[in-house]
Amino acid sequence: MIQVKNPPEQPITFLGKQQQGGGYGKQPGRYDAYLTEVGPGTPCGEMMRRYWHPVGLSATTTDQPQKVRILGEDLILFRNKKGRPGLLHNRCCHRGTTLYYGRVEEDGIRCCYHGWLFGVDGTCHDQACEPGGGQHRDKARQPWYPVEERYGLVFAYMGPLDRKPPLPRYDILENLSPDEKLEQEGKSFYIGGGTSAEQPLAPYSWLQNFENVVDPFHVVILHSRFSGIQFREQLGVMPQVDWEPLDHGVAVKSIRELESQRYRRITQTLLPNVRIVPSIELTPGKGREVAWLVPVDDHHHRSFGVARVGVNEEPVYTRRSRIATHEGKTWWEMSEDEHQRFPDDFEAQSGQGSIPFHSEEHLATTDKGVVMLRRMLSRQIKAVQEGGDPLGAEPGEDRLIVVQAGNYFE
Numbered sequence: 228m229i230q231v232k233n234p235p236e237q238p239i240t241f242l243g244k245q246q247q248g249g250g251y252g253k254q255p256g257r258y259d260a261y262l263t264e265v266g267p268g269t270p271c272g273e274m275m276r277r278y279w280h281p282v283g284l285s286a287t288t289t290d291q292p293q294k295v296r297i298l299g300e301d302l303i304l305f306r307n308k309k310g311r312p313g314l315l316h317n318r319c320c321h322r323g324t325t326l327y328y329g330r331v332e333e334d335g336i337r338c339c340y341h342g343w344l345f346g347v348d349g350t351c352h353d354q355a356c357e358p359g360g361g362q363h364r365d366k367a368r369q370p371w372y373p374v375e376e377r378y379g380l381v382f383a384y385m386g387p388l389d390r391k392p393p394l395p396r397y398d399i400l401e402n403l404s405p406d407e408k409l410e411q412e413g414k415s416f417y418i419g420g421g422t423s424a425e426q427p428l429a430p431y432s433w434l435q436n437f438e439n440v441v442d443p444f445h446v447v448i449l450h451s452r453f454s455g456i457q458f459r460e461q462l463g464v465m466p467q468v469d470w471e472p473l474d475h476g477v478a479v480k481s482i483r484e485l486e487s488q489r490y491r492r493i494t495q496t497l498l499p500n501v502r503i504v505p506s507i508e509l510t511p512g513k514g515r516e517v518a519w520l521v522p523v524d525d526h527h528h529r530s531f532g533v534a535r536v537g538v539n540e541e542p543v544y545t546r547r548s549r550i551a552t553h554e555g556k557t558w559w560e561m562s563e564d565e566h567q568r569f570p571d572d573f574e575a576q577s578g579q580g581s582i583p584f585h586s587e588e589h590l591a592t593t594d595k596g597v598v599m600l601r602r603m604l605s606r607q608i609k610a611v612q613e614g615g616d617p618l619g620a621e622p623g624e625d626r627l628i629v630v631q632a633g634n635y636f637e
């Protein structure tokens with residue numbers, strides 16, 4: 228019988244020393260909370276709250292209250308009977324039931340429990356069971372956020388009211404001709420599927436989707452070689468890439484020498500989470516879509532997009548889901564086996580985890596855009612911590628963004 232020494236000469240620890248790169252002893256991974264956590268009071272969350280974010284589509288913002296979760300806060304979006312949208316905190320400031328069960332009236336939303344009525348700016352107009360409709364009702368104000376509608380989306384500003392910047396305009400979404408219109412989406416994932424009307428949330432952080440925009444090499448590998456041609460053949464040519472600061476973001480300039488011409492593709496990000504990607508069908512000219520990767524909470528995000536289209540064109544978001552196909556099947560029609568063998572953006576990004584472990588990354592030369600974007604975001608977070616305004620969110624005059632993203636053939 229073997230005698231086991233007891234107690235051991237060395238105390239047993241959960242993790243030993245990692246040797247020769249083996250898995251044993253590996254330290255637990257850590258993510259960069261400074262850059263990813265978005266709740267109230269977090270460094271990144273405070274920076275995010277200095278910009279406008281879409282929270283719903285105008286067309287579906289009605290007198291039926293909707294639950295909206297954004298930046299880790301649970302809110303209720305509705306449109307009063309006069310047509311004005313409102314965004315209030317979920318829990319009634321009387322005794323805390325949800326306004327989801329409230330009823331929308333001419334001037335606001337009435338809580339189901341004791342009938343307090345709140346306007347779109349949170350003002351309490353009536354306390355139905357209090358004498359005289361509530362003699363102290365001016366003391367109760369439901370937490371609220373300013374909202375504005377533009378391009379068929381409802382945008383909210385969740386930061387300090389005295390620092391509210393103007394809601395930006397984008398040249399590519401302005402001055403439509405009579406045969407053009409704007410098309411909106413608020414539930415479909417980027418290009419490769421992954422979410423649906425029933426499940427609009429992507430189960431991972433907004434940051435990894437945002438970083439994907441400045442990562443042009445995944446277009447060559449993931450979308451063109453690994454999984455076959457998911458967009459267009461020309462995108463499989465390895466590009467010469469430059470990343471540059473542009474406006475308040477990072478632009479990616481990818482040049483491809485094609486057989487008969489030079490193809491210059493510019494993709495643009497705008498802090499903190501706006502993406503302008505030119506057509507994946509390689510339509511020449513400026514991009515025609517602006518999209519926002521909106522943090523729902525630390526581990527979920529959703530996208531909202533607006534595209535400029537011809538009035539008789541097939542809806543662009545439907546068309547796009549048919550472009551990125553595998554043997555004619557859309558992402559939603561593919562089997563698990565096909566998703567495994569022909570992954571797309573959703574698989575690659577959700578595969579990084581709900582927040583990637585940044586401590587385990589090995590960034591290389593082709594990740595320069597990711598590094599630039601993270602540094603730019605960090606600088607804005609720091610600016611807010613020091614009492615300043617982040618780039619692109621300075622209070623003041625109306626602001627028009629002149630987009631440069633596009634497909635240019637020379």
Ligand code: FES
Pocket residue numbers: 319320321322323324338339340341342343
């Ligand atoms: S909990 Fe809303 S009115 Fe009482």
Ligand SMILES: [Fe+2]
Pocket residue numbers: 418439445446450572
């Ligand atoms: Fe992609």
